[in-house]
Structures are given as C-alpha cells and as structure tokens.
Amino acid sequence: MKLQVAMDLLTVEDALLLAGQVAEYVDIIELGTPLIKAAGLSAVTAIKAAHPDKIVFADMKTMDAGELEADIAFRAGADLVSILGSADDSTIAGGVKAARAHNKGIVVDLIGVADKVTRAKEARALGAKFVEFHAGLDEQAQPGHDLGGLLTAGEEARVPFSVAGGVSLDTIESVQRAGADVAVIGRSVHSAADPALEAKKLRAAISSSNS
Numbered sequence: 001m002k003l004q005v006a007m008d009l010l011t012v013e014d015a016l017l018l019a020g021q022v023a024e025y026v027d028i029i030e031l032g033t034p035l036i037k038a039a040g041l042s043a044v045t046a047i048k049a050a051h052p053d054k055i056v057f058a059d060m061k062t063m064d065a066g067e068l069e070a071d072i073a074f075r076a077g078a079d080l081v082s083i084l085g086s087a088d089d090s091t092i093a094g095g096v097k098a099a100r101a102h103n104k105g106i107v108v109d110l111i112g113v114a115d116k117v118t119r120a121k122e123a124r125a126l127g128a129k130f131v132e133f134h135a136g137l138d139e140q141a142q143p144g145h146d147l148g149g150l151l152t153a154g155e156e157a158r159v160p161f162s163v164a165g166g167v168s169l170d171t172i173e174s175v176q177r178a179g180a181d182v183a184v185i186g187r188s189v190h191s192a193a194d195p196a197l198e199a200k201k202l203r204a205a206i207s208s209s210n211s
C-alpha cells in the first residue's frame with residue numbers, strides 16, 4: 001500500500017517545508033485543494049521540482065471542464081489529478097483524455113457521493129486510475145462519522161482505491177487490511193508536533209503489516 005500525505009496548508013513555502021520533512025517516508029505528495037486555491041498551480045510546479053522522484057497529486061476536485069482543468073494541472077507537473085465522482089461522466093472522461101495525452105492518471109474522489117460502490121465502478125470504467133473513498137473534513141466533523149463505512153465500501157467495489165478521511169496511526173492498518181492501494185493522510189501528519197516522525201511511524205506501520 002502506498003502512503004499519500006496531503007499538504008493541506010496555505011502557502012508554497014509551508015508546503016515545501018512539510019514535503020521536505022516527510023518525503024523520505026512518502027510515495028505520493030498531495031497538494032491540497034485549499035493550497036491550490038490559495039497559491040495556484042505554481043504550488044504543484046514547486047513541489048515537483050523539489051521532489052521529482054515522488055508522485056505528485058494535485059487535489060483539484062474538478063467538477064466541470066475536466067479536460068481543461070486536468071490538462072493545466074498536468075502541465076504544471078502533476079502526475080495525478082482528482083475529479084469529483086459527482087461530476088458528469090463527460091467531465092471524468094475529459095480528464096481521462098488529458099491524462100492519456102500526458103501519460104498520467106485521474107483519481108475520482110467520491111466525497112459526497114451517496115452510492116460510492118456503484119460510482120467507483122463507473123469511474124473505473126471511464127478510465128480512472130483509482131478512486132478515492134473519502135469522507136471530507138466537514139463530514140468527519142459530524143457526529144457518528146466512522147471510517148469503517150468507507151473501508152467496507154472500498155472492499156465491496158473491487159476496483160483500485162485510496163481511503164481518505166482522518167486516517168491516522170490508529171487506523172492505517174485497517175485501511176491496509178481492507179485492500180486499499182493508497183492511504184491518504186492529512187492532519188495526522190501536518191498537525192503532528194513532529195511531522196517527519198509521524199510519517200516515519202505511518203510508513204513503519206504499513207511495512208510491518210506487509211510482512
């Protein structure tokens with residue numbers, strides 16, 4: 001299972017600092033949606049330039065104009081770009097067209113989608129590299145949020161998938177047991193007193209579950 005850490009910060013400077021602290025332990029560096037909105041796609045370019053050996057994920061959360069938005073993110077240096085599962089099929093197909101032109105990938109984010117299993121299969125059929133079973137920050141803040149529902153849906157869908165929604169050291173092994181291809185971590189790392197140590201522990205938790 002790959003480890004994806006989200007730079008859910010607001011400046012390129014802070015993102016470069018965090019990426020430098022955690023890169024050693026991470027497979028995929030994500031540029032969070034608020035960062036891209038605050039700083040623009042120059043954030044993607046800066047991270048890719050600093051970490052050319054890492055997979056760079058631009059969390060565009062595109063809802064329309066899939067081909068155009070994916071194209072500008074790939075041109076900026078992204079290897080993976082997210083499109084919302086709630087978008088029209090043509091938006092996802094447009095993003096996939098851009099991904100194929102750049103030899104890169106589209107990730108379909110199922111945030112806010114009611115029937116995630118069905119949409120995951122549809123997104124994969126449209127050409128998504130993988131789908132993200134995701135409970136967003138606002139959904140996580142609601143009472144009764146439980147990562148278990150995402151993991152069950154991921155297992156059921158039988159497509160390549162990532163899991164995002166408050167994943168931490170306490171839950172990363174359950175994400176791996178569910179068969180996820182990627183665990184996405186935001187606050188557990190960027191809000192930790194020592195983000196590098198937290199990323200190291202997460203990497204170790206994955207590695208020990210592999211054996």
Ligand SMILES: O=C(CO)[C@H](O)[C@H](O)COP(=O)(O)O
Binds near residue numbers: 008032137164184186
């Ligand atoms: O895309 C996001 C929010 O929309 C976050 O990057 C994702 O949810 C991971 O962060 P956290 O682990 O804090 O939930």
